[in-house]
Amino acid sequence: MSNPFADRPSRVRQTQTVTSRDNPLVQKLRRLSQEPLAYRKLGEVWLEGDHLCSAALARGVDVPVAVITEAAWLGEHGDAAGDDAQARHLSALARQAEKVVVVPEALWKTFTGLESPARLGFVTPLPSGQRVQPDAATVVLDRVQDAGNVGSILRTAAAMGVTQVLALKGTAGLWSPKVLRAGMGAHFGLHVLEQLTPEDLHALNVPLVATSLQTDHLLHSVALPEPCAWVMGHEGQGVAPDVMARCALRVRIPQPGGEESLNVAAATAICLYESMRRRAQAV
Numbered sequence: 001m002s003n004p005f006a007d008r009p010s011r012v013r014q015t016q017t018v019t020s021r022d023n024p025l026v027q028k029l030r031r032l033s034q035e036p037l038a039y040r041k042l043g044e045v046w047l048e049g050d051h052l053c054s055a056a057l058a059r060g061v062d063v064p065v066a067v068i069t070e071a072a073w074l075g076e077h078g079d080a081a082g083d084d085a086q087a088r089h090l091s092a093l094a095r096q097a098e099k100v101v102v103v104p105e106a107l108w109k110t111f112t113g114l115e116s117p118a119r120l121g122f123v124t125p126l127p128s129g130q131r132v133q134p135d136a137a138t139v140v141l142d143r144v145q146d147a148g149n150v151g152s153i154l155r156t157a158a159a160m161g162v163t164q165v166l167a168l169k170g171t172a173g174l175w176s177p178k179v180l181r182a183g184m185g186a187h188f189g190l191h192v193l194e195q196l197t198p199e200d201l202h203a204l205n206v207p208l209v210a211t212s213l214q215t216d217h218l219l220h221s222v223a224l225p226e227p228c229a230w231v232m233g234h235e236g237q238g239v240a241p242d243v244m245a246r247c248a249l250r251v252r253i254p255q256p257g258g259e260e261s262l263n264v265a266a267a268t269a270i271c272l273y274e275s276m277r278r279r280a281q282a283v
Contacts, residue, residue, distance in 0.1 A: 019107060026110070039126055047124060074091075136162075137163055138230070142231060154179070168196050171194065226282070
């Protein structure tokens with residue numbers, strides 16, 4: 001198993017073994033993994049699994065605390081070589097944290113948010129104090145409520161060269177466990193802000209573009225501003241009228257198959273790909 005962090009020096013300053021379900025850290029992890037918005041109250045984010053942990057480290061995220069099972073930390077998970085390699089992989093990731101908390105497998109199962117426990121997770125501070133980047137290529141989420149949709153949009157945005165995602169109030173929590181899992185590490189390549197109001201969009205210098213069924217401007221043929229802020233709305237209600245009124249352009253995605261509408265994550269992918277395609281042609 002390839003692990004770019006295997007040869008990095010350890011950053012661990014402290015290790016601790018925790019065995020009690022009543023330990024404050026275990027109670028906090030239970031909340032962070034099971035309550036979608038607990039991260040806002042606690043000011044911390046739980047990144048569970050080696051993929052999210054690797055993505056965070058690759059983007060230079062500072063990790064105060066890693067939590068890992070005893071078997072993974074000791075590199076003795078089973079007799080198979082593949083299991084040993086996986087344990088070494090997880091242990092190498094954990095050693096990039098300042099503190100490592102080691103827990104028994106049975107205790108891990110009391111707070112994991114996954115059906116198949118990942119045996120490694122990071123606790124990181126919730127990003128705060130950030131401001132809207134006025135000239136960035138942006139996606140604006142207007143009350144997009146499904147966590148899977150939000151995570152997929154973040155992942156697509158990062159892949160298509162968007163650098164900023166702004167979530168208006170009513171949108172699923174960007175740092176909730178389900179959004180983090182669906183985003184697959186995209187958070188760490190984006191500037192993300194949430195709990196914004198429509199008035200906060202005044203800080204953008206780029207024009208807002210929304211999808212709408214009530215327009216003759218077809219996506220594939222209309223001139224698109226570059227950069228712009230794509231506004232994606234609620235799964236059932238679409239973009240709110242007061243937000244739509246702020247948009248410089250409305251476009252419609254052709255649907256010759258006759259469906260009434262597209263899933264918001266699919267619509268976002270189509271729009272962002274079209275913007276990327278236009279940029280590539282202009283080079």
